[in-house]
Amino acid sequence: MDLTRERQKARSSPADEILDTVGLYCPIPIIRTAERMKRLAGGAVLEVISDDRVILIDMPAWCRSTGNAFLGSRQEGEEFRLLVRKKEGHA
Amino acid sequence: MMATPPERSARVRAVGLLSGGLDSTLAARVLLEQGIEVLGLNYSTGFCMNDHRRALGRSEDDPRRLRNEGLRAGSDLGIPIEILDAGEAYLKMVLNPKHGYGKRANPCIDCRIFMIHGAADYMREHGAQFVFTGEVLNQRPMSQHMRSLRLVEKECGIPGYLLRPLSAQHLPPTVPEQRGWVDRDRLLAICGRSRKEQIALSRTWRIEDYPQPSGGCCFLADESFARRFHDKKEHSDVENIRREELILLKVGRHFRLAPALKIIVARDESENNFLSRFVDSRWRFEVPDTGSPITLVEGEPDLEMRRLIAAITARYSDRRSEPLVEVSGRRAEHEERLVVSPLADQALEAYRI
Helix, strand or coil: CCHHHHHHHHCCCCCCEEEECCCCCCCHHHHHHHHHHHHCCCCCEEEEEECCCCHHHHHHHHHHHHCCEEEEEEEECCEEEEEEECCCCCC | CCCCCCCCCCCCEEEEECCCCHHHHHHHHHHHHCCCEEEEEEEECCCEHHHHHHHHCCCCCCHHHHCCHHHHHHHHHCCCEEEEECHHHHHHHHHCCCCCCCCCCCCHHHHHHHHHHHHHHHHHHCCCCEEECCCCECCCCCCCCHHHHHHHHHHCCCCCCEECCCCHHHCCCCHHHHCCCCCHHHCCCCECCCCHHHHHHHHHCCCCCCCCCCCCCEHHHCHHHHHHHHHHHHCCCHHHCCHHHHHHHHCCEEEEEECCEEEEECCCHHHHHHHHCCCCCCCEEECCCCCCCCEEEECCCCHHHHHHHHHHHHHCCCCCCCCCEEEEEEECCEEEEEEECCCCHHHHHCCEC
8 A cells, every 4th residue: 555645646536535556456455445444434435546457346346245335436547446435324 | 252142133143254156155045045144254365366367467358257256246145245364374374284285285174274263253253153154065075075074163163153054954953053043944955066956056046147166266276386386395494485485386387496496487478577576686587679588586596507597588588499599687786698598398397397
C-alpha cells in the first residue's frame, strides 16, 4: 500500500477513503478491502485502486456476498478504480 | 473454549471452508436448507494456480476463469465470505508437515488441520456453533478416507464440532446433530470418487456455475512443482527457506548446476516480467537486443558457472542456432558480457530439475 499515492489520488476521488492495491494480485486486494471496510462507518465509500483486471469480477462478487454495495468502476490507463459503499448498521 | 450454544431464539450459525468447488458449495447449501446461518472462509495459501496466473497477467487468459471461486460461490449462495491469508504459519507447515506429503508436495492432512484450526478460531470469534467442510468420505486417497477424517477431527481442536454434511450419515453423529442444531436425517450419505450424486444435487438446486473438479488447482499437487519443491528442500536449510523462494518455484524452467547453485529460465514475456520483480541482489542473464529469456540465479556462480548460465540462456534465446552468442550477465550495478555457444540440449538435460 502506497500512502503517498493514496493521498494524491484522494484529491480526485469522490470516496471517503482510498485503498491503493496496485501491484498486488487477488485475493490480496480483497483481503485488504475487507480489512479497511471493517474500520469504516456504515454508508462510507471506499475507492479501491488495482491493476488486476480480475478484480472487476471478484469485487462485485465480494460485495454481493457481504452485503456491501458495489457502486461501479472505471479504468485509468492500466489501473482500475472501484467504488464500494459499506452497508449500514455495521461499524 | 468450545463453541457457544445458540441463544434460544437465535439461528444456529456455522463456519464452513468454502473453496467454491462443487462439494463445499453443496455442503453449505445442505445447511442453508435447514435454516442454518452460514459464514464462509476461503484461504489464500499462496499455492493456488489461478492466483499465480493472475500474477503473470497474461492478457489472453479469460478473466472469468481466473476469478476467486470462493467469492463467486458466496455471492451465488448469498453468504458472507472472508478470505484469510494463510501466511507464514502455513509456509512452515508446508515445509514440515507432521503427517507427511502425498504423492507430490501435498501435505493434505496437515493442510486440512491447519484450515480447520483457523475455522475453529473464527467460529469462536463470531459466536458460531460448529465448523463444516465439503469433505466426502473416500473421495481422495490421502485426506478423505475414514482414518484421516477422524485424525483431522481429533487434531483440529474441536472434536465433535466438525460436521461433514455430504458424508455425515456414514460418520458418527456430531454434537450439532446430537443437540438437534442440525437434522441428521437431512444430511447426506455420499461416499467415494463418483460425483453423480453431487451433480444430481447441483441440478436440483440449480447450482450451475462451478469449476470443474480437476484436483489441479494447487501447485503442491503438481508434479513439476513438487520436483522443484523437494529439490529446494534437499539443497537448503529448511528452516530458512523464504516465501519468495517458494514463489519462484512456480515459474520458468529450473536447472540445478551445483548443490548451492540453481537457475530459473523464463518461458515467455509474462514470466520475464514476473522474474524481474525478484532480481534484487541476484545475478540475472539475458541476450541483449533479441528475444531472450531472463535467467535468474540463486547462489554465487564463479566464472565457469557464469559461462554455463550464459550458454543456457543463449539456448533459449532467439539466437539459439548461431554458433556464438553474446550474453549479458548483471548483478546490481556490475555487468559483464560473455560470448558463448548455446548449450546443446543433451547437455542441458543433466541439469534440469
